[in-house]
Amino acid sequence: MTSNRYEISNEIYIDNLLTENDIPSLVKYLNNPTIYANTSHIPQPYTIKDGENFLSAIKSNLEPTLFFNIRLNETDEMIGGCGLQSLIKNDRIAEIGYWLGEPYWGRVFMSKVIGKVIEIGQIQWKNLVRIEAQIFTWNNGSRRVVEKCHFAYEGLLRKRVHKNGQDIDVYLYAYIIE
Template sequence: MSQDNDAAESQTQAQSESPIPILTLSRSIIRPFHVHDAPSIACEANNPLIARWMRNLFPHPYALSDAESWISIATTRLPLRDFAIARPDGTYVGGIGLKPLADVESRTMEIGYWLGEAHWGAGIMTEAVVAFSRWSFEAIPELLRLEAGVFGGNEGSMAVLRKAGYTYEGRRRNAVFKNGDVLDFHMFGLLREECLGSQQN
């Protein structure tokens, strides 16, 4: 009986241990995903106000099984490029990651992010994008450029990028068809020297 209790306690302890953060910030930590994030991801992501600004690969409705599948992908695709954003107390609040481009754009990566609605307006995402952008350039020496595309109407995300030092580079007209709406696609970019140079002063 005691052996069963010891095994159960060890399993519970393993499940409760969070991965080591790559960044510890004043408003959040950024760390690899863990299996225990699945219920929180499903809860935060199952929101039409989030899904409306995401590519269709982001499920809606967003089920627990979707969260479990995403965690499996994010934790086995090496090197790690996708991370959880959590409150300092460990509460999961959103995600941030990089998508490598290819061919002549092989030294560019697309940054993507989202944050649960209950956590909007607290400065969490701006701080995360600033720190994660710097981390990306420092961790990936060959990386020359980060870029982000934002659907027309998503003023909050555009404000985050501007505050994080990204330059507005133009508008791709009628480039997005989402939920029956035709939207523009607004492009932002950040260069290695802009990020590291400005933050080293």
């Protein structure tokens, strides 16, 4: 399988080739209580089996999804991920999801990656008009990231996510493609 590589900065790039070699990085960075607390679908603890299941899901590509690994230029280590998942069959609406290993927070990596993923999404999904981001109300860092990427706040979705036996409110942001 071939990989597309997209340069983001002198320090990082993204590609779309997830392999078994990335599972240790997934386990290393996703075994973080803060990442778990701020995401809907990442389990805790994050195990090798979870990494294998994720790799299998990405390879099967049962749903329209664009997923990119965030990698260090110097070592090619996977330090994060960002993807778009189509919410309807004609690819008009997608949801964005992302994570980044804690040692790399606060370095403007994610806003640059999101900008590039949106650009790629627009090219690959010609009908795309809307990208949504759902962010837990306490996750101010993620709110700042999408706001830097020109997502507009659209409202509060009350009790939108069920996690750890609780119904959680999320902020809805959207990026509209004109």
